[in-house]
Amino acid sequence: MFKAKIYIILKPSVLDPQGNAVMHALHSLGHEEVADVRVSKYIEVMFNISDEKIVSEKVELICDKVLANPNTETYNYELEPVSDAEANKN
Amino acid sequence: MKYSVVTFPGSNCDHDSYYVALKRNNEVNLIWHKDTDLKKPDAVILPGGFSYGDYLRCGIIARFSPVIKEIITFANKGGLVIGICNGFQILTESGLLPGVLMMNRDLKFICSHQFLRVENNQTAFSSSFQDKQVIDFPIAHKEGNYFIGRKGLEDLKENQQIVFRYSSSQGEVSExxxxNGSIDNIAGIVNKTGNILGLMPHPERNAQDFSGSGDGNILFSSIEKFIAARV
Incomplete structure (x- = not known):
């Protein structure tokens, strides 16, 4: 099995009002050195597939079709092998 | 004429749309999102609400409901489709309309009256409006900040796809x-072929005697005029 750790990130050209609000909050706490904040989504997906290459293809497919909106978002991901014993703990 | 109003889990303006269409002496069917029979409508309404709790992104989960496939087929044959608020979000996520609806500039849910200027009164949805008429359609959304890339925006302008813009009561369009921060003050657009309309404001919430100016009726009247002329 594999765990995909997927990050959905706003494109740099897209304004992130949430990130701006968080940055202002950090500034008001005295963290003036904070230059920029971008808020993203993090999604974990477990795959019952043992071939890492196929998992990659699946992740990219579901990101392109569902998890990310190509108009405004990009994504990246990491794959982590998960043993059956570990998977069963959940 | 015949309207079909689609109900998704979490829709909450389906009955408002149903009631307005019915009161205007139309036949109206409510369609469950798992149905694949649209009941042969002249126009389909995707109503406002919070389909699937707005999980992941507003409209994305509803996009995979069985009824959407039928709506795409219906629209490809020239059928009229109107998406209001969450319905607009579903249309952009389905790829039936360009662009995307992002979180409002000020991160707040806004529920208020809103003036719009009619930018194109040559569509199936807007022909009963005067050119540049200022109308009042209420808004109620947190993700209504319309965004599209530069090239897409140029296309919308070139093809006269922008139907409504947010404005002052005098019709002034400015920041x-x-x-909500929408690019170019865009409140509603049609697709290139002009048979699909998406808008964030709610015409069905201003279409009763008790709801103010009743401007929403002008939109429904445009649709009914278009269908009557086509038949």
Missing amino acids: DYNP
């Missing part, structure tokens, strides 16, 4: 009268 001062932009409630």
